[in-house]
Amino acid sequence: MAVHVDRELYERAVRFVEEQGGFSSVDELVEFLLSEVLSEEESGSGMIEEDEEKVKERLRSLGYI
Amino acid sequence: MVSRPHGGRLVSRVVSGRRREVLLEEAGELPWLELSLDRAVDLEDLAHGVYSPLEGFMVREDYLNVLGEMRLSSDHPWTIPIVLDADPGELRGVGEGDDLALRYGGRVLGVMRVEEIYEWDKRLHAEKVYGTRDPRHPGVARVMGMKELLVGGRVDLLNPLPNHLEDYTLWPEETRVLFRELGWRRIVGFQTRNVPHMGHEYVQKAALTFMDGLFINPLVGWKKPGDFRDEVILAAYKALIEHYYPRDSVVLAALRMNMRYAGPREAVHHAIVRKNFGCTHFIVGRDHAGVGDYYGPYDAWRLFEEFPDLGIQPLFIREAFYCRKCGGMVNEKICPHGEEHRVRISGTRLREMIRRGEKPPSYMMRPEVAETILGFKNPFVGDHE
Numbered sequence: 140m141a142v143h144v145d146r147e148l149y150e151r152a153v154r155f156v157e158e159q160g161g162f163s164s165v166d167e168l169v170e171f172l173l174s175e176v177l178s179e180e181e182s183g184s185g186m187i188e189e190d191e192e193k194v195k196e197r198l199r200s201l202g203y204i
Numbered sequence: 205m206v207s208r209p210h211g212g213r214l215v216s217r218v219v220s221g222r223r224r225e226v227l228l229e230e231a232g233e234l235p236w237l238e239l240s241l242d243r244a245v246d247l248e249d250l251a252h253g254v255y256s257p258l259e260g261f262m263v264r265e266d267y268l269n270v271l272g273e274m275r276l277s278s279d280h281p282w283t284i285p286i287v288l289d290a291d292p293g294e295l296r297g298v299g300e301g302d303d304l305a306l307r308y309g310g311r312v313l314g315v316m317r318v319e320e321i322y323e324w325d326k327r328l329h330a331e332k333v334y335g336t337r338d339p340r341h342p343g344v345a346r347v348m349g350m351k352e353l354l355v356g357g358r359v360d361l362l363n364p365l366p367n368h369l370e371d372y373t374l375w376p377e378e379t380r381v382l383f384r385e386l387g388w389r390r391i392v393g394f395q396t397r398n399v400p401h402m403g404h405e406y407v408q409k410a411a412l413t414f415m416d417g418l419f420i421n422p423l424v425g426w427k428k429p430g431d432f433r434d435e436v437i438l439a440a441y442k443a444l445i446e447h448y449y450p451r452d453s454v455v456l457a458a459l460r461m462n463m464r465y466a467g468p469r470e471a472v473h474h475a476i477v478r479k480n481f482g483c484t485h486f487i488v489g490r491d492h493a494g495v496g497d498y499y500g501p502y503d504a505w506r507l508f509e510e511f512p513d514l515g516i517q518p519l520f521i522r523e524a525f526y527c528r529k530c531g532g533m534v535n536e537k538i539c540p541h542g543e544e545h546r547v548r549i550s551g552t553r554l555r556e557m558i559r560r561g562e563k564p565p566s567y568m569m570r571p572e573v574a575e576t577i578l579g580f581k582n583p584f585v586g587d588h589e
Binding site for chain 2: 186197198203204
């Protein structure tokens with residue numbers, strides 16, 4: 140599946156992959172970013188469950204919930 | 205669903221765990237910059253997403269865009285520059301691309317990847333942000349006292365700033381969870397730096413009538429001499445909420461954020477910040493974030509018209525006053541009676557009464573609130589604090 144992005148943005152992504160490491164290609168970077176954003180939308184808060192539980196614990200201890 | 209963060213994603217630059225340990229160790233070897241309290245507060249707010257989508261102190265392009273267009277280079281509305289100042293001597297040997305440790309009180313708070321070091325024109329800054337170069341304006345005076353260069357770049361927070369009001373402090377990621385847990389969908393934010401009087405209560409309840417929840421978010425931190433102390437404001441609101449607000453319809457939490465007294469521009473800034481906390485609506489009152497007579501009482505309302513893409517709905521609520529004929533708190537839109545029947549609640553007058561140890565009349569302030577304030581030995585910020 141092809142995704143069209145602005146050329147300048149693509150070139151920045153290429154540089155990012157080359158310089159920062161952690162991703163083997165722009166495809167991998169795009170896939171990672173999309174999954175991050177979409178999972179954020181689905182969970183509502185953008186936090187992993189463990190972090191959200193910590194937040195709830197603090198809110199409980201302060202009497203907010 | 206609470207409001208989406210400004211720019212689409214809530215920023216988090218708070219580093220924890222093993223990565224924090226590594227960065228802290230590295231920070232000990234880095235060139236460092238000692239921050240003022242104001243900048244340390246900005247750093248913490250940046251890291252906790254209060255200023256989303258900003259991930260660090262502004263680089264020149266964003267800075268100039270905000271000065272001139274009131275937008276970031278990404279075109280998102282943004283009205284107040286968030287900048288880090290430094291003297292040339294403090295940045296000797298530091299260049300773009302370098303890491304810089306950010307300290308406060310000699311302790312490492314965070315690190316910055318320096319993207320840009322640039323000069324700025326303080327007078328232009330004052331003119332654009334505050335609409336005046338008058339050095340008597342407290343925000344202008346603050347700017348004129350800042351250092352000669354600005355440093356832009358992404359930040360990471362490694363240590364929290366000491367906070368004696370920690371138990372009152374909630375960050376955006378926390379309020380977003382809280383609002384969801386409370387089942388609130390329409391949330392109105394209220395910005396304050398004062399103790400509540402009847403006019404505030406009227407405005408808040410007018411808004412709450414149409415909302416699921418009210419988020420009262422007093423600013424704590426630097427204030428002018430003569431302002432109420434943070435502890436006093438929070439205690440006064442607790443008393444008000446306990447006696448006069450329905451349970452589960454109000455959240456009170458403090459926000460340590462610098463007050464700029466930039467009037468209309470700061471009103472928009474306050475709205476953006478509350479959007480990041482999850483608010484869908486924001487109350488904009490009379491002379492919001494103003495000081496003295498630098499801004500017209502409703503200038504801020506007009507500025508909001510320039511931002512149809514703000515992503516948070518401003519609620520313009522007129523100043524409330526007590527009308528003897530109506531027998532209650534009203535505003536100009538709903539009261540037909542003349543000025544001779546109206547009693548305006550003056551913050552200055554209230555402060556004078558409290559300074560003399562007098563309890564304001566109940567049409568001005570709830571007795572429980574007044575008693576709480578008068579219970580403090582010195583409720584005001586002093587001249588040398």
